[in-house]
Amino acid sequence: DGGITQSPKYLFRKEGQNVTLSCEQNLNHDAMYWYRQDPGQGLRLIYYSQIVNDFQKGDIAEGYSVSREKKESFPLTVTSAQKNPTAFYLCASSLRDRGFSPLHFGNGTRLTVT
């Protein structure tokens, strides 16, 4: 079955370390997105990509980096520059040129930095 796979489900890191969250999709979607979810703040857009080798900053990109070398993959790196990295991270994808296309989400990664 087609879907989006985020791994791992839980991730623990020490402060000052970079960490990479994986996101893979087999839906043949062009567009992929990373969101951060904190209590009371909903989903906030970190980065998004419409095509391979191209991506745009979202509303809270500082302290994060991404790459899009393959259509299926959109990993997110949380760098040591991110001041408050502990959060729930959601990856999503959609068809690019169909406006009615909803976002399809992965199951999320809970990152805890101590």
Next chain:
Amino acid sequence: AQTVTQSQPEMSVQEAETVTLSCTYDTSESDYYLFWYKQPPSRQMILVIRQEAYKQQNATENRFSVNFQKAAKSFSLKISDSQLGDAAMYFCAYRIRTSGTYKYIFGTGTRLKVLA
């Protein structure tokens, strides 16, 4: 500014009753699409219903329907015959095209409790 406002952080409804969750948004775009997502305790995001902004007819999916007021930029979700399984966080969102790319903007969510 591109924002989505859900003014009700938490709502409660009695089982089998009807509840309406409110959502307003702000965009200067004329072409956009609106969505409601449900996030149960599993934290999996599930699409509930969607609406094309150029359509006047309100979308309906079984017990879920919307009241779309384009001029007021309002997109409320009505849940009829509420069930215990409807208990979840509900997020309103819209998709816009900006500078040739598509973005989805989400609200802060409403937590719905269903009382037996």
